[in-house]
Structures are given as C-alpha cells and as structure tokens.
Amino acid sequence: MQRQPRHPFDADRLHEECGVFGVIGVAEAANFVALGMHALQHRGQEAGGIVSYDPVSGFNSARRFGYVRDSFTKASLMETLPGDLAIGHVRYSTAGSKGSTAIRDVQPFFGEFSMGGCAIAHNGNLTNATALRRELIERGSIFQSSSDSECIIHLMARSIQRTLSERIKDALRRVEGAFSIVAMTRTKLIGVRDALGVRPLVLGRLGEDGYVLSSETCGLDIIGAEFLREIEPGEMVVISKGKIESTRPFGVPQSRFCIFEHVYFSRPDSIIGGRSVYETRRQIGVELAREAPVDADLVCPVPDSGTPAAIGFAHESGIPYGMGIIRNQYMGRTFIEPTESIRNMGVRLKLNVNRALVKGKRVVLVDDSVVRGTTSRKIKDMILDAGAAEVHFRIASPPTRWPCFYGVDTPERSKLLAANMTEEQMRVWIGVDSLRFVSLDGLYRAVGETGGRDVARPQYCDACFTGEYPVLPADQIEAGFKMAEAK
Incomplete structure (x- = not known):
C-alpha cells in the first residue's frame, strides 16, 4: 500500500509522531495489539507495524503503510502473527525520515542477540541521535533505517550486560531526549x-493473566482492559506472565510531561494524570473566555480539536454554541492522488461552513493552535464568504514560537507565525477582527495547576511556547539552532 500523502490542511497542524502498544498473557495477542493501534491511530497515520512471539514459530512481524484498518484487520495477515506476546507501533514520521517512504523505517525494530531476540517500539525523539549514529557507524554498526530509534538496538548490541532488559537500560542511559518505549523479548x-x-x-490489565502497555488509556478501553496506572517518569517495568518488576534506571526523575498532550495530541476520551483530557480542554475554553471576552453572537469550534474548548468558552461567556463548521469525516481516503485544481481547494476539502447558521453573525472561532497560520486565513475567508458579520479567533494554547525536538512534527522556527510576528501583526495577517491566545498561566490552571506556571521549576514541558527546553537538543545546536536567551 502506498504511503498516505499529507493534505494541505494537515500541513498546518502539529502532529504527534508515534503511538506504542503491547500485550502479554492473552491468546492471539497481535489481534489485541491491532485494536490498540487503531485506537491510537490519531498519533500516527502514515504506517504501522506489529511483532509477535510464538514458541513454535518464533518472532514474526508485519509492517504496512496506511491505516491500521486497511491492513491489520485482515485475517490472512493476522494469522501470520501468532502468540500471546506482541507489540505494535503507529507512525507519523520519525525525526530522521520526514518524507521517507521506506518500509525499513516502520517500527517496531527487531534485533537478534546472543541471548535471544528483542523488538522495540519508540514514541518520542532522541536529541543526540545524530552524534550517536555517527559514533556507532564509526565503530562498525550498519544501520538499516533513517530512524533515530534504531540507535537503541545498536547500543544494545554493544552492551556487555547479560540480559536483554539490562541491555535496554544500558542503551537508554546513553540517549538523550524523550522516549516512551514498549519492547518485548x-x-x-x-x-x-x-x-x-x-x-x-x-x-x-486484561483478563486474569494479561497485561497491556499503551500510549493512552483509550487504547485500553478498546480492548476492555482495566487501567492500573501510568508508568512513572524514569520508570522501567518488566512484565512476565503474572509478574511485574519495576526499577528506576535513570536516577531521580523530574516530571516534565508534554503539556500539548492536554491541548491536542491525546484523544479527548483518554485520561492523563487522573484528569479527563476532554474536561481539561473544556476548562481551557473557560480560561479563554475569562481572559479574552468578546461581544459576539455565536461560538464555533474549528473541528474536531477545537470542540471541547469552544464548549467551555460558550458556557463561560454565555454566547450560544453552534456547529458553524462541518468536517468531512471521509476526506482522508477520497483523494489519494489529488489533481492540482483539487489541491488548491485546500481546506475546503476538509471543512465546510454551515451558511444558514453563521450568516449575519459575529462569530467566535475556537481552535487548538496557530502554526503557520495559512489554515486560519482560509477558514476566516470561508466564514466571511458565508456571510458572517465579524470573525474573532480564540486559540486554546499560547502562541507556538519554538519547534519541538521531543517527538512532534513541528515546522522550523522561521515558519512558525508566532515566532516572527506580534499578536497584533498575526491578527492583521490572518485578517480577523480579533485574535487572542490563552495565557501560559491560564493553560496551566486548566490542567490543574491552580497557581499557574512555576517559573523556577515548570511542571510541564512547554518548550514550544517558551523556548525553555528541559533537555538540550544537542544535535540541533550542533547544526546551528539558536536557543532562547536565558531570562
């Protein structure tokens, strides 16, 4: 199957690059993994892979481009992945392979070691991958992919530890950046x-003896698994049938969870830190209404990511809520090879305005973020073309001024609108009557930090807003990236 091309609408969004899922202790584990991958499809639509283990046939794998539903629901394929242990991965584009169509870049990656085989699926990004790769190649390693994640396999191969779990620890102590890893022996x-x-x-937990690892709780829900807890920062769990061992390989942890998971990446039906993602996004809308009130007739979300915040904004402001923009749910598979004329239609392929609702109205549009701003301009044009009297944008995140180096597909800084314009300049460029972003403190209050952001010790990773990177992006600095000046 050919790789899905990115649509112009999607090119103006931030994208989570991966989702990981693993199951042990249940028959036909790969089928459960495929369902979990389907639930995590929002984290990566480009490709997916599954590795399973069966005592008779050993390790088996399948990697495919496209959606999970189009490949990993076929009985003929799933029969080739037997066993009660399996892991899976859905992928957008890894740091080393943006635009790559090579199947060798699709995870999980597998390595055969003297003590047996090991497969690894990685969500995140290694910020010292370039330096590690150069060192490993100089020492004789032969890479099969362009992914930063493959460095982990090669580091494991060079470890002198006697068990695979200890080799994973050894390898991960060498890497920098962000990683949530699901692996299997x-x-x-x-x-x-x-x-x-x-x-x-x-x-x-799944059934009597089964356990599940997932990027999000929505992956547990789809297979009827019971949520036990989050894997903690700096924690490693090793699960065998009926037994879980927990260790802390990386010293004293300090949680800096990605705050954008609350804003956009995670599914609204997932739970993060004991909080409903949907409720957090609704509360962001409440904060927005308090911080940036406006006289208007209608609050409309930019679907689907702006919907919970728009509901919160409408409730707090007292302005009626309405679905002024309708999303075409089936556009994703309609135009595999769009013509130039279709491509120029841009956002209209994805969204359509409810003309009868917005005509003559002062409309508040609520969206999750502004990246390049091109989509915001097109949506504004659509609303005005439909007869709206005014258009006001309210954004459910602070201005995105810095790229992410921890596993999010972000444009370079020169292409981020907020990195190059003031808020007023952005308003003029987009062409709306008003433009306001939720404040950083407002976002922190919405995720449960009632005192706002602790400047001395931020509770989350918010580098995309502040430029304060909790782990220095070593490879990027080597390539000439300029960090924000210390405040």
Whole structure:
C-alpha cells in the first residue's frame, strides 16, 4: 500500500509522531495489539507495524503503510502473527525520515542477540541521535533505517550486560531526549519512560493473566482492559506472565510531561494524570473566555480539536454554541492522488461552513493552535464568504514560537507565525477582527495547576511556547539552532 500523502490542511497542524502498544498473557495477542493501534491511530497515520512471539514459530512481524484498518484487520495477515506476546507501533514520521517512504523505517525494530531476540517500539525523539549514529557507524554498526530509534538496538548490541532488559537500560542511559518505549523479548513485555516523562505510557490489565502497555488509556478501553496506572517518569517495568518488576534506571526523575498532550495530541476520551483530557480542554475554553471576552453572537469550534474548548468558552461567556463548521469525516481516503485544481481547494476539502447558521453573525472561532497560520486565513475567508458579520479567533494554547525536538512534527522556527510576528501583526495577517491566545498561566490552571506556571521549576514541558527546553537538543545546536536567551 502506498504511503498516505499529507493534505494541505494537515500541513498546518502539529502532529504527534508515534503511538506504542503491547500485550502479554492473552491468546492471539497481535489481534489485541491491532485494536490498540487503531485506537491510537490519531498519533500516527502514515504506517504501522506489529511483532509477535510464538514458541513454535518464533518472532514474526508485519509492517504496512496506511491505516491500521486497511491492513491489520485482515485475517490472512493476522494469522501470520501468532502468540500471546506482541507489540505494535503507529507512525507519523520519525525525526530522521520526514518524507521517507521506506518500509525499513516502520517500527517496531527487531534485533537478534546472543541471548535471544528483542523488538522495540519508540514514541518520542532522541536529541543526540545524530552524534550517536555517527559514533556507532564509526565503530562498525550498519544501520538499516533513517530512524533515530534504531540507535537503541545498536547500543544494545554493544552492551556487555547479560540480559536483554539490562541491555535496554544500558542503551537508554546513553540517549538523550524523550522516549516512551514498549519492547518485548521471548518471555517479557517491557515499558520505559525517560526521566522527565515527556511522552505518555500507561499500564493496564486484561483478563486474569494479561497485561497491556499503551500510549493512552483509550487504547485500553478498546480492548476492555482495566487501567492500573501510568508508568512513572524514569520508570522501567518488566512484565512476565503474572509478574511485574519495576526499577528506576535513570536516577531521580523530574516530571516534565508534554503539556500539548492536554491541548491536542491525546484523544479527548483518554485520561492523563487522573484528569479527563476532554474536561481539561473544556476548562481551557473557560480560561479563554475569562481572559479574552468578546461581544459576539455565536461560538464555533474549528473541528474536531477545537470542540471541547469552544464548549467551555460558550458556557463561560454565555454566547450560544453552534456547529458553524462541518468536517468531512471521509476526506482522508477520497483523494489519494489529488489533481492540482483539487489541491488548491485546500481546506475546503476538509471543512465546510454551515451558511444558514453563521450568516449575519459575529462569530467566535475556537481552535487548538496557530502554526503557520495559512489554515486560519482560509477558514476566516470561508466564514466571511458565508456571510458572517465579524470573525474573532480564540486559540486554546499560547502562541507556538519554538519547534519541538521531543517527538512532534513541528515546522522550523522561521515558519512558525508566532515566532516572527506580534499578536497584533498575526491578527492583521490572518485578517480577523480579533485574535487572542490563552495565557501560559491560564493553560496551566486548566490542567490543574491552580497557581499557574512555576517559573523556577515548570511542571510541564512547554518548550514550544517558551523556548525553555528541559533537555538540550544537542544535535540541533550542533547544526546551528539558536536557543532562547536565558531570562
């Protein structure tokens, strides 16, 4: 299957790059993994892979481009993945392979070691991958992919530890950046988060003896697994049938979870830190209404990510809520090879205005973020073309001024609108009557930090808003990236 091309509408969004899922202790584990991958499809639509283990046939794998539903629901394929232990991965584009169409870049990655095989699926990004790759190649390693994640396999191969779980620890002590990892050996399912816990990973129970690792709780829900807890920052769990061992390989952890998971990446039906993602996004809308009130007739979300915040904004402001923009749910598979004329239609392929609702109205549009701003301009034009009297934008995140180096597909800084314009300049460029973003403190209050952001010790990773990177992006600095000046 050919790789899905990015649509112009999607090119103006931030994208989570990966989701990971693993199951141990249930028959036909790969089928459960495929369902979990389907639930995590929002984290990566480009490709997916599954590795399973069966004592008779050994390790088996399948990697495919496209959606999970189009490949991993076919009985003929799933029959080739037997066993009660399996892991899976859904992918957008890894740091080393943006635009790559090579199947070799699709995870999980597999390595055969003297003590047996090991497969690894990684969500996140290694900020020292370029330096590690150069060092490993100089020492004789032969890479099969362009992914930063493959460095982990090669580091494991060079470790002198005697068990695969210890080799994983050894390898991960060498890497920097963000990682949530699900790995498997012949008998164990392993989950690890980096010391800052930037990317998510949760643990669940399935039946009497089964356990599940998933990037989000929505992956547990789809297979009827019971949520047990989050894997903690800096924690490694090794799960064998009926047994879980927990260790802390990376010293004293300090949680810096990605705050954008609350804003956009995670599904609204997932739970993060004991909080409903939907409720957090609704509360962001409440904060927005308090911070940036406006005289208007209608509050409309930019679907689907702006919907909960728009509901919160409408409730707090007293302005009626309405679905002024309708999303075409089936556009994703309609135009595999769009013509130039279709491509120029841009956002209209994805969204359509409810003309009868917005005509003559002063409309508040609520969206999750502004990246390049091109989509915001097109949506504004659509609303005005439909007869709206005024258009006001309210954004459910602070201005995105810095790229992410921890596993999010972000444009370079020169292409981020907020990095190059003031808020007023952005308003004029987009062409709306008003433009306001939720404040950083307002966002922190919405996620449960009632005192706002602790300037001395931020509770979350918010580098995309502040430029304060909790882990220095070593490879980027080597390539000439300029950090924000210390305040």
